[in-house]
Amino acid sequence: MRLLLLLGSLAWLTACTPANDGLALQADYLKRLANVLEADTPEPIARETLSRYRLPPRRERLLDIPELRIGLLDLLVDARHCPALQQQISQRNSSLGKQLQASQRLGYEGELLRAIDACLPYLQEERSSSLRQSLQQIAADKRRQLPAVFFNALNASPEFEGYLRFADQALPRDAGEDSTALDALRQLAVIGAALPEQLPPPTSELDGHFFALYASAQGGQLITSLASLTHSLEAGSALLEQRQASRPPCPLGQATERGRILQNIFIKYYAGSLQPYMAQVHQRAQPWRESLQALQALEGMPPASQAYLQRLSGETDSLWSDFNAATARHVRAWQTTLSSCGLAPGQSGWTGSAESSAQ
Numbered sequence: 001m002r003l004l005l006l007l008g009s010l011a012w013l014t015a016c017t018p019a020n021d022g023l024a025l026q027a028d029y030l031k032r033l034a035n036v037l038e039a040d041t042p043e044p045i046a047r048e049t050l051s052r053y054r055l056p057p058r059r060e061r062l063l064d065i066p067e068l069r070i071g072l073l074d075l076l077v078d079a080r081h082c083p084a085l086q087q088q089i090s091q092r093n094s095s096l097g098k099q100l101q102a103s104q105r106l107g108y109e110g111e112l113l114r115a116i117d118a119c120l121p122y123l124q125e126e127r128s129s130s131l132r133q134s135l136q137q138i139a140a141d142k143r144r145q146l147p148a149v150f151f152n153a154l155n156a157s158p159e160f161e162g163y164l165r166f167a168d169q170a171l172p173r174d175a176g177e178d179s180t181a182l183d184a185l186r187q188l189a190v191i192g193a194a195l196p197e198q199l200p201p202p203t204s205e206l207d208g209h210f211f212a213l214y215a216s217a218q219g220g221q222l223i224t225s226l227a228s229l230t231h232s233l234e235a236g237s238a239l240l241e242q243r244q245a246s247r248p249p250c251p252l253g254q255a256t257e258r259g260r261i262l263q264n265i266f267i268k269y270y271a272g273s274l275q276p277y278m279a280q281v282h283q284r285a286q287p288w289r290e291s292l293q294a295l296q297a298l299e300g301m302p303p304a305s306q307a308y309l310q311r312l313s314g315e316t317d318s319l320w321s322d323f324n325a326a327t328a329r330h331v332r333a334w335q336t337t338l339s340s341c342g343l344a345p346g347q348s349g350w351t352g353s354a355e356s357s358a359q
Contacts, residue, residue, distance in 0.1 A: 022170030022225055022277065026232040029274045033236055036261050037243045042235035045228045050166045053223050053312065053319060060304035061155035063148040068141055082119035088112045102156035103210050106149050107203025113139055114199060146196040147300045153206070154188065154295075155305055159214035164312070167220035170228050171281055181216035182287050184209040189294035222288055223312065225281045226323045233326035240333040250341035255349045259341035263351065266334055278327065289313040289320050 027044055034041040055061070088111055092100075100108060116139045123132035154160045163181065188209055191200055200206065213219065243249065250259040289312070295301070296309035312319050338344035 020169045021173050022221075022281075023228055025173065025274060025277055026170075026228060029269050030232055030236055030239075032265055032269055033239055036258065036265055037239050037249075039239050039243065042232075042239070045231040049231065050224060050227055053166050053227060055161055055164060056304040056308055058155060058161075061302050061308075062152055063300075063302055065145055065148050065152065068138055068145075081122035082115070085112075085115040085119045088115045102149075103153040103159075103206055104203050106146075106153040106200050107206045109142055109146060109149055110200040111202060113142060143196045146200065147192070147298070150192045150195055150200065151298075151301055151305065154192075155302065157210055159210040163213040163216060163219035164223070164308075165220050166223040166227070167217065168224070169217075169221055170225040171218060171221040171284065173277055173280070175218065175221070175280075175284075178216055178218040178284065180212045181218060182291070184212035185219075185288065185291040186294075189291045189298075192295060192298045218284065219288065222281065222285050223319065226285060226319050229278060229281060230319075230323045230326040233323075233330040237326070237330045237333040240330075240337050244333075244337055244340065248340055249337065250343075253340060253342065255341050255343055259338075259343055262341070263338060263343045263349075266338065267351070270334065282323075285320065285323075 023044065031041045088108070092108065092112070116135050120132060120135060123129070123135070163185070191206075249262055250256050292309050292313040296306055296313065301309075310318060315321060335344055339347065341349065343349040
């Protein structure tokens with residue numbers, strides 16, 4: 001049933017995929033800027049560049065968890081006092097229970113531990129002491145395993161993998177809020193941080209979080225948006241810097257026709273179009289990045305997963321930090337160019353609005 005729902009959601013998302021205007025906006029900006037600067041239009045971001053943000057192989061992200069078999073205990077536990085525990089043990093030993101998905105196992109282990117905790121008070125008699133000790137040991141061992149079970153639940157789930165797989169499209173300019181998926185990502189980080197002291201929620205609740213990730217296209221779109229914007233901003237900065245170094249648009253330090261055209265490009269196509277899109281991407285990526293950092297900080301995370309989350313969200317040498325650095329560089333490049341013409345904000349030549357003849 002869960003698979004059918006997921007497939008249905010995928011079909012719906014595919015049918016409703018918006019136009020790729022996020023990438024088109026960047027391409028149009030670079031084309032106009034290159035035209036004014038008499039330079040070749042930079043190539044769009046290559047798929048090989050996006051591949052830097054591909055998830056490591058699943059085998060490198062999974063942890064080996066020793067199996068703790070409790071199959072014979074259902075013959076010993078008194079069904080009158082511990083029905084929930086018997087039910088959990090029977091469920092795990094059934095044909096369906098042996099095929100639990102990784103995320104479902106996390107919920108099952110929580111339910112099993114709750115059932116053991118509820119059963120232990122009924123095993124006070126001397127004849128039950130051996131069973132009580134066995135259950136206590138199993139509970140202690142399984143509780144210690146919970147963080148590893150959690151990491152496997154993330155790393156073996158197609159929902160989490162899909163959410164962090166770079167997309168063919170960037171975030172659309174008119175994309176709505178994605179609060180459900182962002183909240184699910186945040187909740188998963190909170191659940192992981194609370195383990196093993198606090199047990200994971202039931203499978204039904206966990207399924208809701210994973211389904212929210214599956215139903216969202218914005219995780220992958222954010223990766224593509226941040227990477228493509230970094231590429232576009234770096235390319236635009238190089239155009240401005242190279243022209244300023246070789247043939248300044250305003251060689252005498254006074255406004256020229258080309259300088260005024262550049263000012264129009266800055267006002268209409270950078271400040272008026274690209275920069276609002278950059279702000280939208282930054283706003284959506286901020287909580288996304290914070291949740292990824294919270295996951296990365298969890299003790300015991302597989303090194304491959306930790307390195308991948310660092311590559312996306314780290315303070316340095318990451319998709320996030322590269323985007324911020326490229327943004328700052330591009331602002332400096334524009335400031336240098338416009339200031340050399342006396343056309344920067346705060347200077348006498350600043351108009352604040354683009355002329356109708358903007359390129």
